[in-house]
Amino acid sequence: MTEHTFYEYVKAHTTDFFDYIRFRSISAQNQEIPETADWLVQQFNALNAQQATKWNDQGGNPVVFAEFKGHSDKTILFYNHYDVQPPEPLAEWRSDPFEPTVNDGKIYARGICDDKGELMSRLTAIQYFQTHGGLPVNVKFFVEGGEEVGSPHIEDYVAAHREALSSDVCIWEGGGKDENDHFQITCGLKGIVDFDLSVTTADKDIHSSLAAYAPNAAWRLVQALASLRSPDGKVLVKGFYDDIEPLDDTTRAFISKMQFNAEKAANNVGLKRSLITDDPAYQLVNGxxxxxxxxxSGYEGDGIKTIIPKAASAKADCRLAPGQDPEKVFDLISKQLVANGFTDVKLHYNIGEKPFRTNMNDPFVKLNERVAKSVYGNNVAVIPNTPGGGPAYPFYDVLHDPILMVGIHYAGSGPHAPNEHIRVTDYQQGTVFMMELLDAYGKEGEADAK
Ligand SMILES: [Zn+2]
Structure with missing residues (x-):
């Protein structure tokens, strides 16, 4: 099987799964969820899955699970989601968001980047092997329908179906090319804890002349917040950094080679003050x-209103590095507020996601890098983790798989925005990459068996 054959095949089959895009599977608006899940089960069956089914047992939108038998004992698990973001604002779309439109070498549609295009690409790879002698490895799919509303049931589904999901490695939904058009292999995600703070100092707003004696909720809250973090970004919560895993040499070496363009970063958003750190590369990966x-708080309208606000509130988040735990961090923050004398400041936990990082020395990382170089040349970057998050941790924790993110989009794809798109060539290259990866992983499996 030469690369040429893969390319020819992918070019001839680029539009095979376009129907998937035509479902308005918008989880936030509860639209066409069952229809999309049923369609997926049908597709998996048409591709000769050993098993294709919907899981409903843990609530929320159904998870579509499918399983394919391959020639080697190795098993790859793919994570994808079939729900998409609402298409609004509709007036800004240049084509129908639910009609895949090819224009200028790009495919435009809601979900083509995040995340239907990824699954279409993976289905095309499966279709190739199923019509050319069978899959080189076992393949499983976990396709959820609630990612765009925060994957509220994902932990329960992974725990309840750990047996069915057992696998050697996992490939996450997204990925692609960065601003320099380098193909990225991403090994992890930061975590997050998101919370609200509030304080009430009186039953009603008070005339500001009485500031002579009355406490002020706005001051109270900003002083509480200021006690938690120094101006240079250091979090002043006892124990906050304690659980961050020390970096291994590979990750350290990666960070030292990272080219962070401070000027570009500042210009992108028109920063008016200098960066808060001397080492943004490290902070992005492990900060x-x-x-x-x-x-x-208080009066925020036009003109003058001289009052003392009775209440104040704030929304906050912490991005967490591998090793940290959202609930523990939240607990440390509450304790610190009490220790700082702010017993009246109330905290409310909104959501938390744990961070993780696959060992960058894992053989599956090396295999991805080798295969990527055969498809993309030297324009390949292995990334320790993104500064953003996602619901991958339960897969990492329960299945003990290395998890990598690789995919088909590029830096200009605009997920969640109007005119979301991918480039046709990236889609085709990404699909060839996936075919090569399955092929190479199968050969590794055969070599192991000997
Ligand atoms: Zn997504």
Whole structure:
């Protein structure tokens, strides 16, 4: 099987799964969820899955699970989601968001990048092998329908179906090319804890002349917040950094080679002050942060209103590095507020996701890198983890698989935005990469068996 054959095949079959895009599977609006899940089960069956089924037992939108038998004993598990973001604002779309539109070498549609295109690409790879002598490895699919609303049931599904999901390695939904058009292999995700703070200092707003004696909720809250973080971004919560895993040499070497363009980063958003760190590369990979997302209190309208606000509230998040735990971090923050004398500041836990990082020395990382170089040349970057998050941790924790993110989009794809798109060539290359990867992983399995 030469690369040429793969390319020819992918070019001839680029539009095979376009029907998938035509479902308006918008989880936030509860649209066409059962229809999309049923369609997927049908597709998996048409591709001769050993098993294709819907799981409903843990609540929420059904998870579509499928299993294919291959020639070697190795098993790859793919994670994808069939739900998409709402297409609004509709006026900004240049084509129907639910009609895949090829224009200028790009495919436009809601979900083509995040995340239906990824699954279409993977189905095309499966289709190739199923019509050319069978799959080189066992393949399983976990396709959920609630990712865009926070994957509320994912932990329960993974725990309840750990046996069915057992696998050697896992490939996560997304990935692709960075700003420099380098193909990325991403080994992990940061975690997050998201929480609200609030304080009430009176039953009603008070005339500001009485600031002579009355406490002020806005001051109270900003002083509480200021006690948690220094101006240079250091979190002043006892024990906050303690659980961060020390970096191994490979990860350290990666960070030292990272080319962070401070000027470009600043210009992208028009930063008015200098960066808060001397080492942004390290901070992006392994730094933990505390961020105020918004604060409200008192009078915020036009003109003058001289009051003392009775209440104040804020929204905040912490991005967490591998090793940290969202619930524990939340607990440490509450304790610190009490220790700092802010017993009246109330905290509310919204969501948490644990971080993880696959060992960058894992043989599956090396295999991905080797295969990627055969498809993309030297423009390949192995990334320890993204600064963002996702619901991958339960798979890592329960299945003990290395998890990698590789995919078909590029830096301009605009997921969640109007005119979401991918480039046809990236789609085809990414699909060839996946075919090569399955092929190479199968050969590894055969070599192991000997
Ligand atoms: Zn996604």
């Amino acid at each position: 933990a942060t505390m961020t105020i997302n918004g604060i409200s």
